[in-house]
Structure formats: structure tokens, C-alpha cells
Amino acid sequence: MTSTILRSAAETARHAPSIFNTQPWRWQVRGDVLELRADRTRLLPVTDPEGRMLTVSCGLALHHALVALAAGGHATRVERRPDAADPDLLARITLTGAADPTDVRLRNAIPDRHTDRRPFADTPVPDGFVDRLRGAAEARGVYVAELDADSLVRFQVTAARAGELDQNDVAYQAELARWTHRPASSADGVGPESTVVPTPRTVPLRSFFPDGADRLLPGPGHDGGARYLVLWTVGDTPADWLAAGEAMSAALLETTAAGLAVSPMTDVVEVPASRAMLHRVLNHLGEAQVALRIGVPSTTDALPATPRRTDVIG
Ligand SMILES: Cc1cc2nc3c(=O)[nH]c(=O)nc-3n(C[C@H](O)[C@H](O)[C@H](O)COP(=O)(O)O)c2cc1C
Incomplete structure (x- = not known):
């Protein structure tokens, strides 16, 4: 039927x-x-x-x-x-x-598939894996830029700047708090069991709990083998955003199917000053839609399941 x-x-x-x-x-x-x-x-x-x-x-x-x-x-x-x-x-x-x-x-x-915010292992991502993601994204009109050593430095600065601006933005902090302090009955939002206790990072991730309530242990990784990808589009319309989401889904599921770990990073895209920095990292060719950190998991400890609503189908 x-x-x-x-x-x-x-x-x-x-x-x-x-x-x-x-x-x-x-x-x-x-x-x-x-x-x-x-x-x-x-x-x-x-x-x-x-x-x-x-x-x-x-x-x-x-x-x-x-x-x-x-x-x-x-x-x-x-x-x-x-x-x-x-x-x-x-x-x-x-x-x-x-x-x-x-x-x-x-x-x-x-x-x-789960978002893994823990630092990844030093083990390299298998050869050819990023090219596979590139192929899946390009089929949808979305491009994958991998950050090389030079652009990674600029990306670190961009991510740090996005974090600072967010930290000092009272309205953003209020909105974040609304989505990190949900009643269990809402079956949505981000809880402290899936965010990592502060730990040294090559590139800082979004801080969900500025008060340090995070509960997930970082494990032994240092992101030595992590790869940083930016999914970008030539245009910047809602059609491009939808395509970027489809390409991101393909990338996340390919990564999970390969036994690798991934976490999205989008504060760098949301904060206008950081998005402008990413535009320069992309040599002005197009618009960054999302960034992904992918790598070999540093631990086999399971990640907690995150909640989902049941009332989304009519
Ligand atoms: C468009 C998009 C942007 C996201 N941005 C971030 C981010 O900046 N930092 C982060 O740690 N997680 C980010 N995430 C991960 C979500 O927080 C996560 O998917 C959600 O909490 C559900 O958890 P799960 O992925 O483990 O199912 C993003 C996810 C999506 C789809």
C-alpha cells in the first residue's frame, strides 16, 4: 500500500x-x-x-x-x-x-549515525574517502572543499571568532539555553550527555553549555587525523540550502557506513563575520553552507541516542 x-x-x-x-x-x-x-x-x-x-x-x-x-x-x-x-x-x-x-x-x-563531538584519533581517514563524499555532493550541485594546512589556520581563527561573538551575544545565549534545557517530553534539543567536557582542540567546536555542564568524556583522541570539509554552493538561495542538506546527509551516512565519525560545525556559517572569512577561504568561488569534521573515532564507547519527536507525520 x-x-x-x-x-x-x-x-x-x-x-x-x-x-x-x-x-x-x-x-x-x-x-x-x-x-x-x-x-x-x-x-x-x-x-x-x-x-x-x-x-x-x-x-x-x-x-x-x-x-x-x-x-x-x-x-x-x-x-x-x-x-x-x-x-x-x-x-x-x-x-x-x-x-x-x-x-x-x-x-x-x-x-x-550520531554526532560525535569527541576529538578523533590520529589514525588517518582512508585514502579516497573524501573523494567519495565529493562525488556524492557534486551529484547534487554541492561542492566539497577540504581545508589544507594554510586554510586550516584561517579556519581555526574563524571558528574561534564565531565562538567569541556567540559567547558575547546575549540573545544568542538565551536562544541556545532554550534548546539545551528542554523538558524530556519535548523530545528535541541538545542535552549535556552528547556534548563534550571542555578539552584542548585543534579547531574549537560550538560551546553548548557555557557553564560547563557537558557530560560526555573526550576520550584519548587529539584530532590528529581529523579532516575538515566545507560544503559550499555557487548560489545562496533556499534551493541551494536544501541541496546542501541533502549532500550533508549523504556525507554523514557515508561516513557512518565507513565506520568513521563526524560532527557538523555551523557556527562558522551562521555568524556573518565568520561566513565572510570562509568566503575568502573559498577564494570567493561560492557560499559555505556547512563545515564537517570527520575522522577515525578515538574510542568505541557508545554515544548517547538523542531524542526525536513522534508527532511530525500527518
Ligand atoms: C544543519 C546542522 C547544523 C549543525 N551544527 C552543529 C554545530 O555547529 N555544532 C555541533 O556540535 N553540532 C551541530 N549539529 C549537530 C546537531 O546538534 C545534532 O544533529 C542534533 O543535536 C541531533 O543529534 P545527532 O546528530 O546525534 O542525532 C548540526 C546539525 C545540523 C543538521
């Missing part, structure tokens, strides 16, 4: 990661069509006034649903942002018949 298949894909997409774990999406099964909508009641007005990260997050959910359908042997037609008069309708997915299952590896990675 088509509606059962579509509903099941939307269920799988609930696992998708999102900015501050806001899960800013709504799924609706309408006959033979699955619709994805942005839920602007979950927009972060201070951190993300334009809705860039909200749209990127919805792109991740869209990719998760498409992976579930492809792995189930379902061919699909996808219309992205099909109605100019209804910009929050981000995608319409229609089943078009049976197909050989693909993306099964990625489908299996969905429940295993």
Missing part, C-alpha cells in the same frame, strides 16, 4: 539530524504523495534568521526519506520546492514503480 510505504519513509527520516535538534519539519501523506514542509515555528530567530540551517536540516530529512525508499526498492519522482506561492513546501515525493534496491548501506547507517 503506497501510503504505508511513504509513511514508513517519513518515520525513518525522523532520525535525521538538525540544527540544535529542532527537527523543523512536517511530513504529510496525501494519497500517493509524500510532502515535506518546513516548520517555521521551529526556526531559530537569532541563530538562523534567514532559515538557512532550518532548510539545510529539512534537506537532511528529505535525503533520509529518499534513501529509505531507494533501499526498499521504490523508484521515486521528487519535485523540490514545487510551488513558488508556497515556499515552505520543500518537496513532493511520488512513487513511480519498483526498482532494484540501492543505498542499502546508507539506509542501515541511519540509526547508527
Whole structure:
């Protein structure tokens, strides 16, 4: 039954990661069509006034649903942002018949994927892995820039600057606190069990708990083998943000499927002064959408599961 298949894909997409774990999406099964909508009641007005990260997050959910359908042997037609008069309708997915299952590896990675904010091991990422991510992103019109030693220095400065500006921004801190101090019943937000006790870092990560409430132990890593990637697009429209989310999802699931670890870093994109610095790192070729730190995990200690809402499918 088509509606059962579509509903099941939307269920799988609930696992998708999102900015501050806001899960800013709504799924609706309408006959033979699955619709994805942005839920602007979950927009972060201070951190993300334009809705860039909200749209990127919805792109991740869209990719998760498409992976579930492809792995189930379902061919699909996808219309992205099909109605100019209804910009929050981000995608319409229609089943078009049976197909050989693909993306099964990625489908299996969905429940295993977690943001790992611990420092990674010194062991190098296998040769060719970043090229695989590049191929998956470029298929969606998204480019992957890997930071070399020179640009990494500029990225360190950029990340440190983003952290300082955020730290001194009272409105940002109030918004962050709203999403890090959620009642369990809300099934969203970021809790201290998934953020790492302060530890020396090559590149600083976003601080979720400025009061030091973080509970996850850093483990033995020093990020010696970590690689830093920037996903960027030539344009900077909501269509580009959605594509960046789909490409980011492909990158995260490929990374998990390969037994590697990854954490997104987007304060460097959200803070305008840092985004301008990244624009220079990209030689003015395009707009940074997200940065990713990937590497070999430094510990086999499991990461905590993060909450997800159940009431996102109508
Ligand atoms: C668009 C986007 C931006 C994110 N930015 C950051 C970030 O700057 N720093 C960070 O530590 N995690 C970041 N994350 C990770 C989310 O906080 C995480 O996905 C969410 O809390 C759910 O946890 P999970 O990924 O372990 O399922 C980002 C995720 C997304 C999708």
C-alpha cells in the first residue's frame, strides 16, 4: 500500500539530524504523495534568521526519506520546492514503480549515525574517502572543499571568532539555553550527555553549555587525523540550502557506513563575520553552507541516542 510505504519513509527520516535538534519539519501523506514542509515555528530567530540551517536540516530529512525508499526498492519522482506561492513546501515525493534496491548501506547507517563531538584519533581517514563524499555532493550541485594546512589556520581563527561573538551575544545565549534545557517530553534539543567536557582542540567546536555542564568524556583522541570539509554552493538561495542538506546527509551516512565519525560545525556559517572569512577561504568561488569534521573515532564507547519527536507525520 503506497501510503504505508511513504509513511514508513517519513518515520525513518525522523532520525535525521538538525540544527540544535529542532527537527523543523512536517511530513504529510496525501494519497500517493509524500510532502515535506518546513516548520517555521521551529526556526531559530537569532541563530538562523534567514532559515538557512532550518532548510539545510529539512534537506537532511528529505535525503533520509529518499534513501529509505531507494533501499526498499521504490523508484521515486521528487519535485523540490514545487510551488513558488508556497515556499515552505520543500518537496513532493511520488512513487513511480519498483526498482532494484540501492543505498542499502546508507539506509542501515541511519540509526547508527550520531554526532560525535569527541576529538578523533590520529589514525588517518582512508585514502579516497573524501573523494567519495565529493562525488556524492557534486551529484547534487554541492561542492566539497577540504581545508589544507594554510586554510586550516584561517579556519581555526574563524571558528574561534564565531565562538567569541556567540559567547558575547546575549540573545544568542538565551536562544541556545532554550534548546539545551528542554523538558524530556519535548523530545528535541541538545542535552549535556552528547556534548563534550571542555578539552584542548585543534579547531574549537560550538560551546553548548557555557557553564560547563557537558557530560560526555573526550576520550584519548587529539584530532590528529581529523579532516575538515566545507560544503559550499555557487548560489545562496533556499534551493541551494536544501541541496546542501541533502549532500550533508549523504556525507554523514557515508561516513557512518565507513565506520568513521563526524560532527557538523555551523557556527562558522551562521555568524556573518565568520561566513565572510570562509568566503575568502573559498577564494570567493561560492557560499559555505556547512563545515564537517570527520575522522577515525578515538574510542568505541557508545554515544548517547538523542531524542526525536513522534508527532511530525500527518
Ligand atoms: C544543519 C546542522 C547544523 C549543525 N551544527 C552543529 C554545530 O555547529 N555544532 C555541533 O556540535 N553540532 C551541530 N549539529 C549537530 C546537531 O546538534 C545534532 O544533529 C542534533 O543535536 C541531533 O543529534 P545527532 O546528530 O546525534 O542525532 C548540526 C546539525 C545540523 C543538521
